[in-house]
Amino acid sequence: xxxxxxxxxxxxxxxxxxxxxxxxxxxxxxxxxxxxxxxxxxxxxxxxxxxxxxxxxxxxxxxxxxxxxxxxxxxxxxxxxxxxxxxxxxxxxxxxxxx
Numbered sequence: 001x002x003x004x005x006x007x008x009x010x011x012x013x014x015x016x017x018x019x020x021x022x023x024x025x026x027x028x029x030x031x032x033x034x035x036x037x038x039x040x041x042x043x044x045x046x047x048x049x050x051x052x053x054x055x056x057x058x059x060x061x062x063x064x065x066x067x068x069x070x071x072x073x074x075x076x077x078x079x080x081x082x083x084x085x086x087x088x089x090x091x092x093x094x095x096x097x098x099x
Contacts, residue, residue, distance in 0.1 A: 003074040004029075004055050004062055010088060011058055013079040018045075018060075026054070026061035029068075029075055029090055041090035043077065068092075 006014070014027075025045050032042035048054060052063040064075075072092040079088050 002053065002055070002069050002072065004057055005074060005076045006058055006060075007076070007078045010077045010079040013088070014058075014060060021060060024048075026052075026063040028052075029062060029064040029077075039092075041075070041092060043088050043090055 022045070024047055026048045028044050028046040028048075029041055030044065031039045033040050046063070048061070048063040051066060053066050053069055055062040072094055074093045076091045076093070077088060078091075080086065
């Protein structure tokens with residue numbers, strides 16, 4: 001079963017950016033590109049599709065491609081505002097063993 005984890009920093013920033021979620025909008029987790037370590041993920045505010053996986057967490061609706069459920073077990077949404085990186089980071093865990 002798919003799980004989304006929001007860190008406290010991510011929750012604080014989401015609450016700051018979206019004191020109230022717009023109607024018919026959700027935070028979409030999507031593949032932003034591919035690197036040496038596999039896909040990199042990002043998040044955007046969008047309207048959900050009928051074919052999306054939908055999750056509600058801490059007052060926010062998250063959506064993603066249904067195919068993610070076959071590959072990933074959990075997503076972690078974090079926020080950093082340090083010198084090197086500013087913004088949300090989305091990481092995925094495939095679950096199972098690592099080689």
